[in-house]
Amino acid sequence: MLKAENIVSSHQYRIAGFVVWLLICVLLSRYFQIQILEHERYSSKSNTNRIRKVTKNAPRGLILDRNGDILVENFPIYVLTAIPGEMTDQDIQFKLISNYIESDSAILASNYNKYYRGQFIPTRLAKDLNFEQISRLEENKLNLQGIYFDQIPERYFPSRVKAPHLFGYVKEVDRQIRESLINGELYELGDLVGWTGLEKQYEIFLMGNRGIYFYEVDVFGREVGPAIELDPKKPDPGQNIQTTLDLNLQAFIEKQMIDRKGIALVGHPESGEILSAVSSPDYSPDLFTGFTTEREWSEIQTDPDRPLLNRYTQGTYPPASIVKMIMEAVLLEKTDFDVEMIQVCSGSYQYGDRIFGCWMAEGHGELNMTEAMAVSCDVYFYKAIRATNIDQVYNMFLSFGFGKKTGVDIPNEAEGLIPNKDYMFKRYGRFGWSKGSLLNIAIGQGELLVTPIQVLNYVNLLATRGSSPVCHFVMANNLPQNVRPELDSSTWDRILFDMRTVITHDKGTGRKAQPAIKGMKIFGKTGTAENPHGDDHAWFIGWAEYLGEKYSLVLLLENGGSGGTVAAPLAKKIFSQFESGMDLASK
Structure with missing residues (x-):
């Protein structure tokens, strides 16, 4: 019996030893796994808890x-x-x-x-x-x-x-x-x-x-x-x-636009730099810092004057007579139009069964193209534009950058609208419109919608004979390609001569934009856009040439009335700010 017990005891020892050996192997294996194979993982966990x-x-x-x-x-x-x-x-x-x-x-x-x-x-x-x-x-x-x-x-x-x-x-x-x-x-x-x-x-x-x-x-x-x-x-x-902004000029124009609705843009045509940009009414830039109550936010969102709207890139407006230079370009480039040909304005023009009125109800009498541009005669352009077609006009608009985004370096730019034959067919049907629609387009009304930033680009292209860079707000060397209208030099000469006459003619609609500054030469065009929702919008566009530099300007005063009466005098104030010159060298 004693011998059997010793045998059993020895067997148990061997089993116990094997179990201990197995546990040691498991522990060593786990230790190796933790310390070697998964060291980074557990070290990271440890640091996460500790750090x-x-x-x-x-x-x-x-x-x-x-x-x-x-x-x-x-x-x-x-x-x-x-x-x-x-x-x-x-x-x-x-x-x-x-x-x-x-x-x-x-x-x-x-x-x-x-x-x-x-x-x-x-x-x-x-x-x-x-x-x-x-x-x-x-x-x-x-x-x-x-x-x-x-x-x-x-x-x-x-x-x-x-x-x-x-x-x-x-x-x-x-x-x-x-x-x-x-x-x-x-x-x-x-x-x-x-x-x-x-x-x-x-x-x-x-x-x-x-x-x-x-x-x-x-x-x-x-x-x-x-x-x-x-x-x-x-x-x-x-x-x-x-940025390309000039602080002093921006502050001056913001002050001029207080209590007005509209925009003011000043640029440097030869560089595309924007010197000032004002959309009015505006809001305090501090509105979005700190705490704004729901009531304050609701009030500004529902304000009928829409202060949150960036009017110069997102607002779309009928351009009125400021696009008559495009009509002149189409006539000179696409037809055998004679700018010295006399047309008679009696205050209205009948085309088919429709009467198209001139802004001067009593009429302008006899005038040629230069005189018609100076006094902004609508009847002259009604008659002249019949020599073209809507697609020719459409393509000229595109060549000056209308109907598409300019590429200005600010988000959410609108495209505006320039109608062509396809657009008119889709909207009105093949027989739902006539050439009478082109007469409205000739004076910047009808289906046309433009943004003020497109208009600034247009002015810059006019001032540089088609070679202005893209409008931009931040100093840059590598700018995207701008549009480039290909016009004969004689066409450019005539357009610029006529825009100068708008200012110098004794009845020119832009004569009130010329400051009494020796050596400053203003080129311009006014516009009075019909507005179905209220009073007319007043436009002035143009540029100043002074001390070897050019300064472009676009003004739009919503519900302001006549461009020549309201916008041109404000343009004079702004042009006067350049009397002492401005350092436009890139910084």
């Missing part, structure tokens, strides 16, 4: 005028954030905070849900904290576990110009916005992204790169100091962009 990564927004690039003066910069504001994993009782904390900063706790909770990204990632609760609010939070910080405040850069407008339609505005990125962005992975919730204007157009340059900092945390998730083994990365500010 907190905190990002810091980069300041956006500045927006400068052509002389380097700051138009848009950054201003530090305080934001309140929470580390969710460190908060003891969220509801109680929000109630305490709401008392300290006098903010509704429901808003705090809403922001928490909006910006939440994880238990140990800072989540924004409020922004634009003032010194008094920060002081109260500091005094009571022992009651506010996991609550911090930090500084972030906000947009600020230090100059005396507004130009909100040009600068545009930025928006805070939320989940919906991030999903809509092509490069949404570059943004965190709460970041700023350019939403309109130059802020959007040049977002990739302005945005900068956020900073990254690493902090060690204890078992309770509390920060105990920087993680010295990891290198922080400071925020990299966005690039500055230098």
